[in-house]
Amino acid sequence: MMPLRPYTFGDPHIDKATSEHVRFPMTDGQQVIAGRIGIAVIRARFGGSDPDPDPMTLFLHHRRPIEDATSAKFDRTGAPDNLIEVYAEDFEEP
Template sequence: MPLTRYLDGGAHILPADESLIRFAMTNGERVIGIDVPIPVLHQHFGGADLAPLDLFARNQAAIEAAASAAYDTTATPNDLLDMGPEDFRTPPGAATL
């Protein structure tokens, strides 16, 4: 089941691990928390001069599309999806939500 943007709450850097951005999406029934490492975003999208949340905002549609694709193939028994470099195989700009 594809994920869609969850409109309540925004992306934020986790206080417990400042190398992760957490954001939420929904499968229509449940809210799914998604953690994506900031270094992975820089590796895939560039933007070394951008603050992490600005980089996320600039590439949000592509990140959400990658999260939705990863959700379809990854078990999330606790409604938390951990993304990694393997989830960003599509070239930047090629994915849209």
């Protein structure tokens, strides 16, 4: 399986269906795979001391480790329904 990489023809956005996730496009070279991470996970992992950080700003500042965790999960599980949901436990501990 090829690792996922960012898909440059789409932008990350707040998931309109849930309002509680950031969706972002990635590709395995053949198809576009949707990544999705909960805003609560982004804030808990990357929010620091700000009590209400903007989720898109946090996502954009920490995009690389989020995409790396998504690619690693894709390698482990594939992408049923072309969607990979990233959870806190999908990040390797520093």
